[in-house]
Amino acid sequence: MVIYFSGTGNSLAIARKIAEATNDQVIPLMEAVKLDLSGEARIGLVYPSYDFAPPPAVQKLLPKLRVNLQAYIFVVIDCGAQVGISSWFARHVFKQMGAKVAFCDKIRVPDSAGIAYKRNPNKQIWKFTKYASRLERIIDDIKNNRSAIHYGGWSLLGWISINTSFGQKMIKAFKPAANPDKCIGCGTCARVCPVENITMQEREGAKPIAVTGDNCTTCLACVHFCPHQAMQLGKTSVEKSWQYHHPEISLKDMIRK
Ligand SMILES: Cc1cc2nc3c(=O)[nH]c(=O)nc-3n(C[C@H](O)[C@H](O)[C@H](O)COP(=O)(O)O)c2cc1C
Numbered sequence: 001m002v003i004y005f006s007g008t009g010n011s012l013a014i015a016r017k018i019a020e021a022t023n024d025q026v027i028p029l030m031e032a033v034k035l036d037l038s039g040e041a042r043i044g045l046v047y048p049s050y051d052f053a054p055p056p057a058v059q060k061l062l063p064k065l066r067v068n069l070q071a072y073i074f075v076v077i078d079c080g081a082q083v084g085i086s087s088w089f090a091r092h093v094f095k096q097m098g099a100k101v102a103f104c105d106k107i108r109v110p111d112s113a114g115i116a117y118k119r120n121p122n123k124q125i126w127k128f129t130k131y132a133s134r135l136e137r138i139i140d141d142i143k144n145n146r147s148a149i150h151y152g153g154w155s156l157l158g159w160i161s162i163n164t165s166f167g168q169k170m171i172k173a174f175k176p177a178a179n180p181d182k183c184i185g186c187g188t189c190a191r192v193c194p195v196e197n198i199t200m201q202e203r204e205g206a207k208p209i210a211v212t213g214d215n216c217t218t219c220l221a222c223v224h225f226c227p228h229q230a231m232q233l234g235k236t237s238v239e240k241s242w243q244y245h246h247p248e249i250s251l252k253d254m255i256r257k
Pocket of ligand 1: 007012049052078079081109110112
């Protein structure tokens with residue numbers, strides 16, 4: 001079973017490729033926590049690095065997985081560049097459960113948070129040049145149940161991100177909100193939000209508006225998939241040409257089932 005968490009489809013695309021090669025099922029983390037996985041001989045996790053750490057939703061849900069302690073467990077982190085503490089976190093959680101992560105690696109992809117730093121993710125498509133061969137090697141290792149921890153170390157930046165008020169402030173800085181002049185309440189954002197944190201609120205004399213709750217995991221799916229470019233980060237609105245999703249992943253793939 002390949003379990004994923006994804007905002008703009010990078011992790012989903014990787015999870016799918018691995019599952020295709022290993023004949024495994026792909027399932028979102030939000031669904032996997034509801035299952036008893038004690039019969040699974042191979043369990044994979046694919047998720048991104050956000051602020052040098054796993055997304056808050058992954059931090060919260062990973063310890064809730066009920067896995068076969070003897071399973072071959074692998075973790076693949078996708079990121080713009082730095083995994084930080086992301087893979088170490090999974091190793092730590094599984095160790096506490098009495099299981100062991102056998103394989104960890106990272107893969108570089110366009111940075112979905114580039115929109116906050118004036119770096120257009122669509123201009124980072126060059127990262128896909130090395131992606132295919134690296135993913136092929138990762139898949140070969142996983143298919144053969146190889147043990148290797150390529151990127152699995154502890155990181156101070158990741159620790160700060162998870163454990164300090166500075167880290168929490170960084171996370172809040174990425175919480176999107178709807179621009180009242182642009183939002184027409186179509187609900188796309190609510191449907192792609194993996195943690196069901198967005199609701200539509202009625203407005204007098206105007207179409208409904210999307211309202212983000214307190215459970216935002218900062219995946220930016222709502223920003224990147226909004227058909228009206230109405231979701232913004234603080235005062236930063238996002239042009240259509242800056243909206244990014246993995247080229248093999250569509251809006252339909254990202255809609256919560
Ligand atoms: C809020 C946020 C913070 C991020 N922080 C990092 C980071 O610290 N290091 C990094 O290399 N990439 C970072 N990224 C980029 C993502 O890891 C990368 O784009 C990832 O592939 C997104 O996966 P997804 O499409 O499955 O959500 C960040 C992205 C977001 C949305």
